[in-house]
Amino acid sequence: MNVLVTGGAGYIGSVTVATLLAKGHQVVVLDELSTGHRDSVPDGVPFVHGSVADEDMVGYAIAQHGVEAIIHFAAASLVGESMAKPTKYFLANTAATFALLDTAVRRGVGRFVLSSTAAVYGTPDAVPIPETAALRPESVYGESKLMIERALGWLASTTGLASASLRYFNAAGATATLGEDHRPETHLIPLVLQVAAGKRPSIQVFGTDYPTPDGTAIRDYVHVSDLANAHLLALEALKPGEARSYNLGSGTGYSVREVIEACRRVTGEAIDEVAVGRRAGDPPVLVADSTKARTELGWTPAFDDLDVLVGTAWEWQRAHPDGYGGH
């Protein structure tokens, strides 16, 4: 299939591009490189430098490469920033995606896979969280994605667009060649590993008084390669006129302290931690019920061991001490 991958120079997008290529798909990457890295896109893969909101450029790329499907990773995704700059997020995520969808529908692209997020749920009534849980985002980021999900429902019924919204929990880990290099980094595992590598003095633990066994927040970490595989399965399962949604998580929750302990075991480093207050809007526990992806898509995450997952991220950090070197 000819697949346009927006945000394909980013963390999850680049691993998915590699997975698509390995399965014999033709890929074109569209990325404005606001947070992504040109060096994470393999030589020989057509690369369009620009925004998904640029209808002329996107339309040209679709026509030139005979695009049949779009996997849409491109987004701004910092929860805190979304509360400080809400209009940036409604523009960069919601409005830009509506422009992309307009171009896609007009050009006859019938398949669309969206990077959605567990943030569409807000604080759940119960965990693990199934797709049927109430959708009550507590951040502009979550709302900006949920608005896209809702539009996909309408586009399925009105235009026949086949789509899947994949609600990731916490992406983590690396492949041998592709890893996480966000600037600034906000994700727990790479931050803890930066402490282990001597790049930061300590790791801040936001909230130690949660109603969890060790008082720190519990999250569901899913390996980036498992996420990438889910995109291929979702792409294959798309049905005209249907807008589906799937949770993607390991189904196992680990507390912040358990993650730090795993990083200590894997790296052999002491890793100083500093307890600070809770961050606004951080629920105590977020763990996915991914039964639907497992049964409907046949998705079987390969990484279910936290130390193994952390080990892949550590290997990548050691092999790439400067990340993508600013490219």
Ligand SMILES: NC(=O)c1ccc[n+]([C@@H]2O[C@H](COP(=O)([O-])OP(=O)(O)OC[C@H]3O[C@@H](n4cnc5c(N)ncnc54)[C@H](O)[C@@H]3O)[C@@H](O)[C@H]2O)c1
């Ligand atoms: N990383 C996670 O744990 C996580 C969890 C839930 C959801 N998500 C979602 O998954 C997607 C990918 O996340 P990531 O961690 O790989 O992020 P990332 O920042 O590494 O990748 C995003 C990519 O999109 C590009 N981009 C941003 N806006 C663009 C635009 N308007 N036009 C073209 N390119 C643009 C960036 O340059 C970057 O390469 C995002 O949509 C994010 O909201 C991520």
